Amino acid sequence: MFPILSTRFRSGLWTLVIAPLLIACLARPIPVTIVADGQRRAVYLRAATVREALTQAGISLGDLDQVSPPETARIAPGMVITVTRITQTLEIQEVRIPFPRQILKDARLAPGETRLIRRGEPGLERVTIRITWADGQPMERQEIQRERVRDPVPEIVAVSLLGEVVSMPISGTLVFLARRDAWQIAGETSRILRLTSLGDLDGRIFTLSPDGRFLLFSRASSTAPRSLLNTVWGLSLGADPPRPQPVGLENVLWLEWAPQGDRVAFATGEPSPGPPGWRAHNDLWIGRWADGRIEARRVLTPTAGGPYGWWGMTWAWSPDGRRLAFGRTDGIGVLDLESRKAIPLLTFPVYETRSAWAWVPALSWSPDGRYLAALAHGPPRSGEPPEQSTRFDLWILAVDEGWARPLIEDVGLWAGILWSPQGLFFGQAHQPEAGDASRYDLYWVDHDGSDRRRLFPPEGEIGFGGQPDMRWAPDGQGLLVRYQGDLYYIAIPSGQVYRLTAQGDIAAMAWR
Structure with missing residues (x-):
């Protein structure tokens, strides 16, 4: 039969066995390879973690730098430690905003005729972009701010209204x-x-x-x-x-x-x-x-x-x-x-x-x-x-x-x-x-x-x-409505719609 050892005795025994081994390991340099700043170096270090290895190798880390394996990983013989330098810069661009085109319909123009009423002008936006670099190479572009500097000015073009506005007799006074x-x-x-x-x-x-x-x-x-x-x-x-x-x-x-x-x-x-x-x-x-x-x-x-x-x-x-x-x-x-x-x-x-x-x-x-x-x-x-x-x-x-x-x-x-x-x-x-x-x-x-x-x-x-x-309507045959600044006639009961004007700015009406 084997003797029964107390818990305190067993813990002390393990300490006596393992501690010398750890000391021996730390005392003996471990070969690792460090890749950083465009260089690849094979070194022998007495370090327990990746963080300690980089410190012993004289490599400091920025706030954004990335390390593989993680800094808390345990060192193993033959390990390759890679440091990727991360930097960020701001770039400001001026972006043109295309101007829209507005169409005005004018009954005075001949069929197919167009007339430029106002020339359009593009707008301008100032865009701030954050660029993230990895070892000097662009890795990500992210827009962080967009500021309107100048609104676009719409181009206004008048075109013929032929076929849209009808001429028809009306009863009463309009x-x-x-x-x-x-x-x-x-x-x-x-x-x-x-x-x-x-x-x-x-x-x-x-x-x-x-x-x-x-x-x-x-x-x-x-x-x-x-x-x-x-x-x-x-x-x-x-x-x-x-x-x-x-x-x-x-x-x-x-x-x-x-x-x-x-x-x-x-x-x-x-x-x-x-x-x-x-x-x-x-x-x-x-x-x-x-x-x-x-x-x-x-x-x-x-x-x-x-x-x-x-x-x-x-x-x-x-x-x-x-x-x-x-x-x-x-x-x-x-x-x-x-x-x-x-x-x-x-x-x-x-x-x-x-x-x-x-x-x-x-x-x-x-x-x-x-x-x-x-x-x-x-x-x-x-x-x-x-x-x-x-x-x-x-x-x-x-x-x-x-x-x-x-x-x-x-x-x-x-x-x-x-x-x-x-x-x-x-x-x-x-x-x-x-x-x-x-x-x-x-x-x-x-x-x-x-x-x-x-x-x-x-x-x-x-x-x-x-x-x-x-x-x-005074003759009881239809309904007159004012819509988007113009007058439209709706025949009742057919529901047929006729556009009567091309003013675009009618604000009130009366019909008797």
């Missing part, structure tokens, strides 16, 4: 606002007459009398006193030549003719030093046109107007001229002009824009005056507070019967509505949950919500950049 002046299409869409040469129409008021004889518009001069928001002017289209003249109104935020043409309704405000530049009074006046002037009486005294009341309200005449529908940030109602009684029809949480603008409902009466189509702030999509809901629905309100119901859900906050004898036209957001920034398409639907179909713009076009601007 006027539009472009380059801050009023223009008229006289009988044929190819015949455009300039009505004013003022250069300061602001587009806030631009409305024709129902018989198409008088145009009312607002002017905002840069030299006007700070206390003046705008002035309202009138123009008799039957005069030769038409001469604009002031009608005696100023600081008007909204104005529209009554359907019978015997009166106008308007609301006022005042200039404000901060955004949006005005403060609404939330009042209401009724005026009559006589000898080029408007004499008015106040129907509603100024009020706070509810949440976001500084923005103002929306109004819409009833077809019989006896009532005005109104929209506030928190509800919709009807004002009876004879009794001056306001009747609420629908309430909803105000939409918190958290900015210098406010959302108010779009409104449109049915031709028989029994119903009102309106945009309403809808319920939350998930768990957000009601005031932050991004859902907006199209509602139908029975004015005298007292009921209201949603017709189309989630159309977007700039949907826009027009009720015509042929049904409802409305905008539909591409992204309803982001309706303030979304593009919109124009749809048609029957008054009961059936037979919904897309009308405009043609496939491939980007859509309206906000609330669609549309007018029903």
